[in-house]
Amino acid sequence: MEMKKSHIxxxxxxxxxxxxxxxxTPPVVEWLEEVITDQNPQLLVNLAGxxxxxxxGLATLVQGMKRCRERDGDLYVCDLQxxxxxxxELTRLNKAITVFNTQAEALQAFNNAFxxxxx
Amino acid sequence: xxxxxxxxxxxxxxxxxxxASKPEKISRLATVWGKMGAAGxxxxxxxxxxxxGWPDKACPTMHPSTGCPIVANxxxxxxxxVWGLPTTSQSWLFDRLQTDALLLxxxxxxxxxxxxxxxxxxxxxxxxxALYNLSQSLRLKLSLPEVLNGLxxxxxxxxxxxxxxxxxxxxxxxxxxxVVGQAPSQANLRKLLSLIPYDSGExxxxxxxxxETANFFLVKISLQGQPVAGLGLFNKPGGFNxxxxxxxxxxxxxxxxxxxxxxxxxxxxxxxxxxxxMELAARIQLQLLPxxxxxVAGLEIYGRCLPALAVGGDFYDFTLIPNRPFVFxxxxxxGKGLPAAMLMATTRIVLHNAARFMPSPSPAxxxxxxxxxxxxxxxxxxxxxxxxxxxxxxxxxxxxxANAGHSPVIYCPQDGPARLLEPDGPAxxxxxxxxxxxxxITFRPGDVLVVATxxxxxxxxxTEEMFGYDRLVELVEQLCRLGYSAKQLGAKLFQVIQEFSxxxxxxxxxTLVVIKGR
Numbered sequence: 001m002e003m004k005k006s007h008i009x010x011x012x013x014x015x016x017x018x019x020x021x022x023x024x025t026p027p028v029v030e031w032l033e034e035v036i037t038d039q040n041p042q043l044l045v046n047l048a049g050x051x052x053x054x055x056x057g058l059a060t061l062v063q064g065m066k067r068c069r070e071r072d073g074d075l076y077v078c079d080l081q082x083x084x085x086x087x088x089e090l091t092r093l094n095k096a097i098t099v100f101n102t103q104a105e106a107l108q109a110f111n112n113a114f115x116x117x118x119x
Numbered sequence: 120x121x122x123x124x125x126x127x128x129x130x131x132x133x134x135x136x137x138x139a140s141k142p143e144k145i146s147r148l149a150t151v152w153g154k155m156g157a158a159g160x161x162x163x164x165x166x167x168x169x170x171x172g173w174p175d176k177a178c179p180t181m182h183p184s185t186g187c188p189i190v191a192n193x194x195x196x197x198x199x200x201v202w203g204l205p206t207t208s209q210s211w212l213f214d215r216l217q218t219d220a221l222l223l224x225x226x227x228x229x230x231x232x233x234x235x236x237x238x239x240x241x242x243x244x245x246x247x248x249a250l251y252n253l254s255q256s257l258r259l260k261l262s263l264p265e266v267l268n269g270l271x272x273x274x275x276x277x278x279x280x281x282x283x284x285x286x287x288x289x290x291x292x293x294x295x296x297x298v299v300g301q302a303p304s305q306a307n308l309r310k311l312l313s314l315i316p317y318d319s320g321e322x323x324x325x326x327x328x329x330x331e332t333a334n335f336f337l338v339k340i341s342l343q344g345q346p347v348a349g350l351g352l353f354n355k356p357g358g359f360n361x362x363x364x365x366x367x368x369x370x371x372x373x374x375x376x377x378x379x380x381x382x383x384x385x386x387x388x389x390x391x392x393x394x395x396x397m398e399l400a401a402r403i404q405l406q407l408l409p410x411x412x413x414x415v416a417g418l419e420i421y422g423r424c425l426p427a428l429a430v431g432g433d434f435y436d437f438t439l440i441p442n443r444p445f446v447f448x449x450x451x452x453x454g455k456g457l458p459a460a461m462l463m464a465t466t467r468i469v470l471h472n473a474a475r476f477m478p479s480p481s482p483a484x485x486x487x488x489x490x491x492x493x494x495x496x497x498x499x500x501x502x503x504x505x506x507x508x509x510x511x512x513x514x515x516x517x518x519x520x521a522n523a524g525h526s527p528v529i530y531c532p533q534d535g536p537a538r539l540l541e542p543d544g545p546a547x548x549x550x551x552x553x554x555x556x557x558x559x560i561t562f563r564p565g566d567v568l569v570v571a572t573x574x575x576x577x578x579x580x581x582t583e584e585m586f587g588y589d590r591l592v593e594l595v596e597q598l599c600r601l602g603y604s605a606k607q608l609g610a611k612l613f614q615v616i617q618e619f620s621x622x623x624x625x626x627x628x629x630t631l632v633v634i635k636g637r
Contacts, residue, residue, distance in 0.1 A: 055573075059453050062549050063501045091505070091524045095554055096545040 002049070003027055011042045011110050013103070017049020020057035032064045040117070041073035042110045046103055048079035053087055065097050074098065074113070078106040133231035134189065134196045134223075138162065138171050140230075148219065149173035158182070158203020162223075165195055185212060187220040191227040199223060249273045253373060263287060266381045267297035267348075270374035274350055275299050277370065278363055281333075281354025284308060287378065288347045302353045303332060312349070315339060320346055325358040334358045338368055340375040348378050397457075401429040404460055407467070412605075413439040417513040417564075419605035420447070421633040423613065425574075431628035432459025432504075433572050434467045438474035444513075446474040446485070449570045449632050450506040451525065453546075462502055469493060470506070482508035482521035483557040490523075490553040497548035505546045507570050509634070511562060516636075518562035521555040523547040527576050527588055529595045533565030533636075537596035539588060564636040567599050567608065574629035575612070581622035605635040 001018035012035035014028070035043060043064060047053070065075040078100040080088065088094045100106040138145055149160040153173065159182060161172040169176045184202035188195045199220045204212055253273040261269065267285040275283035282302035288294040296308050303311065315322045320339035327333050336359040340348040350371040355363065405424065412420035422435045432452030439445050448470055452459040466489070473488040474480055480488075485508050497503055505525035511518050522528060524546030531537035544554030562568070571591070578586050594615060598608050609631055616629065 055453055059501065059503065062503060066498060066549075090526055090541065092542050092545040092554070093524070093549070096549045 003031070005031060008044075008107060009111075010114070011044050011107060013044045013046060015046040015048065018051070020047070020050050020053040020060075022054070022056040025056050025060045028060050029063070032060075032067065036064070036067050036071065036073075039071050039073070040114075041068045041071055042114075043068055043073070043075040044103065044106050044110070045075065045077045046079050047077055047081070047084055050084055051081060053084050058087070058091065058093060061097060062093075072117075074110075076100055076106045076109065078103050133191065133227045133234065134162070134164065135170060136234070137227055137230045142171075145171050146173070152201055156204050157201045159184075159201070161200045162189075162197055163200065164197045167198075170197065185216060187213070187216045189220045189224045189227065191224045191231065196224070196227055246277045249276045250373075253370075253377070261381065263378070263381055263385065264295065264297055266374075266377055267295065268299065270350060270370070270377070271297050271299040274352060274367065274370045274374075278352055278355060278366060280352040283353065284351040285374065286312065286349050286351070287342075300353075301331070302351070308351075311335075311337065311351070315349070317346075320349075321364075323359060323364070325360075336364055336367055338364075338371045340371045340378065342375060342379050342382065348375065350374060397429040400457075400460070401426065404430050404464075407464070408434060409437045413437050413445070415439060415445045415511065417516075417636060418445065418511060419633075419635040419637050421605040421609035422631070423609060424628065424630040425613065425625075426628045427574065427625045428456045430457055430460035432456075432463045433574070433628035433630035434463045435570075435630055435632045436467055436471050436474075438471055440475060444519075445511045446480070446482075446508065447511075447632060447634065448474070448485075448506060448508045449525070449572070449630060450504050450547075451572045451628070451630070452504045453502045458500070458502070462497070462500070462504070465496070466493060466504055466506075470508075474508075480510075481557050482510050482519055483553070483555055486521050486523050486547060486553040486555050490547050490551070494548050494551050503546045503548040505542070509568070509570070511634070516561060516563050517559050518568065518634075519557050519559050521553075521557055523553060523555045524549075525570075526573070527569075527571050527591055529569040529571075529592055530560060531567040531569070531595055531599040532561070533563065533567075533599070537567075537592050537599065539592060562634075562636050566636045567595070567605075568634040569595050569608070569612070570632045570634075571612070572628060572630045574625070574627035575616055575631070577627055578616050578620040578629070579623050579626065580619050583623075586616065586619055605633040608635070609633045 001016065001020070001024040004015040006013045014031055035041060045061065061075065061077065068075045076098045079102060080099060088099060100109065145162070152160045159173060161176070162170045164170055182202040184200045186198045186200045189197045189199055199216060201212070201216060250273065253269060267287060271283040271285040282298065282300035284296055284298050284302050286294045286296040294309065294312060296305060302308065311322065315337055322337040325334045333354050335351060335353045337351040338349060339346040340350060342348055350367065352359065352367055408424055409422055412422060420437065422437070424433055424435065426433070432454055433450070435447070435449040437447050450466060452462045452466065469492045470485065470489055473485045477484065477488060486506060489506065506523045507520065507525040507528055509518055509520040522540065522542040523544050524542045526539065526542060528540040529537055530540050543556055543558065547553065576586055576588050576591055594612070598611055603611060612631060613629070
């Protein structure tokens with residue numbers, strides 16, 4: 001599994017590829033701990049390269065989402081492959097975690113949220 | 120050959136012990152002198168004391184005597200005396216006496232050497248015994264301190280040291296040091312241990328450093344490649360020269376093998392204990408699940424759980440209260456093993472009580488109640504659960520249900536194809552409220568509902584192929600058409616999955632509830 005970390009403006013972006021399963025969650029959890037610091041954390045997980053996600057992978061995303069929301073921030077996911085999208089829909093996780101088709105849309109949404117907050 | 124450094128006393132004692140052990144040979148010597156015309160013969164030690172006398176122990180100074188010193192290893196050890204011979208025999212007399220003295224001297228040397236070798240032989244027997252005791256202690260399965268103590272004791276005995284220590288540095292900070300005999304205090308020992316250089320693993324001192332320690336030799340022992348143990352010897356008379364150091368190293372090696380065995384044995388014991396506890400926990404867990412299907416009018420019911428490890432996070436529950444519709448549920452806590460099992464226990468109770476005590480529960484309200492009660496705890500430990508709750512109302516022949524993220528749930532009506540009932544909301548405790556609403560399906564005699572956990576759909580075969588949802592739905596439909604009862608269906612589903620995944624380990628808990636209308 002490959003991980004690419006970056007920052008676009010105030011959004012921390014993580015690009016994953018490969019299998020998102022139990023062996024892969026520790027470095028992702030580390031990233032969550034690195035980037036979720038003070039208020040309004042904005043996290044984007046780009047799953048364009050992820051072919052398979054299991055319950056531990058889902059649990060890690062949920063964990064990240066909850067922590068962000070506790071600090072008035074949020075975690076979005078984007079660029080889901082078909083197989084992963086099916087899992088999200090089957091488990092209705094799409095009702096809990098906000099899913100975007102593209103990274104650009106996700107970043108735009110973060111920007112809007114930021115503007116709303118500071119208005 | 121004994122060296123000149125031999126203490127005088129051993130050789131002198133040798134003359135004495137020679138006379139004591141071979142009196143008949145000395146007597147022969149004396150009687151031959153007698154036959155040659157001598158009046159008397161005696162052997163004295165260096166101080167002149169008569170050790171042997173013929174015909175009696177008369178002192179040679181009382182007669183005009185001829186004497187000759189007996190020399191062994193360059194040391195005078197006594198004299199040989201003869202008197203009463205006519206003076207005409209002087210020349211050959213002295214030669215003869217000298218020869219006898221020479222032979223006696225050599226005899227004394229050989230006897231002394233034998234004595235020395237016997238002493239060494241006994242000492243090496245002692246050493247062998249000590250070595251044997253050391254290796255015996257392994258088979259007695261002693262504790263770590265006992266093995267360390269045994270090693271120190273044996274080493275001290277074999278090397279004739281004043282004191283010995285054996286230590287082991289485990290995962291705790293302070294090393295465990297066993298002390299035998301005269302050795303520095305624990306605090307001073309720890310200081311010494313820290314001075315042992317890393318590369319050689321040994322520390323030697325043949326010079327007196329303080330009042331209590333004349334000399335010492337410390338050698339580290341590697342266990343599984345790590346220098347975490349060691350052997351130390353203190354106060355050996357003569358110091359630690361090359362042969363002593365070699366022996367100490369050999370003992371350390373031997374001790375190392377035993378320490379490894381002891382540590383391994385202790386670990387096996389701990390694991391065996393843990394295994395027993397887990398097996399007990401597994402029994403309890405399975406006993407807390409419904410032991411038999413309740414007798415509900417209009418339904419055949421089957422339920423079974425097969426955990427992947429000893430304990431797991433899957434559960435199912437049946438709640439039958441008089442004058443209330445029958446409620447059943449099935450859930451899957453994230454993960455498996457002990458953590459999931461702990462949460463499963465709580466979840467099952469809360470759900471059961473909600474079904475029992477809420478005034479007029481519906482599946483959705485039960486899920487809501489469950490979420491409210493468990494959200495904080497689940498969030499704290501970063502877990503959640505997929506849960507399916509069903510409620511059967513016989514008069515109206517309907518099955519109401521609410522599904523929080525759970526699948527597979529397969530509904531197969533008697534007169535139609537089997538289909539998946541998809542969840543309505545995400546798994547329970549992802550959000551602080553439940554999003555799952557009540558849904559209804561008709562449930563008439565012959566209709567079948569199969570609620571399983573993903574241990575079924577995600578079970579893999581030897582080629583890492585997953586069973587999958589489609590195959591499960593097809594299988595359920597086939598079995599329904601064959602008219603299988605709930606119990607037969609359940610048993611058959613487990614059987615098919617076992618056969619499919621033969622050759623592959625069971626990665627997830629497998630739990631199943633089958634409801635059939637009758």
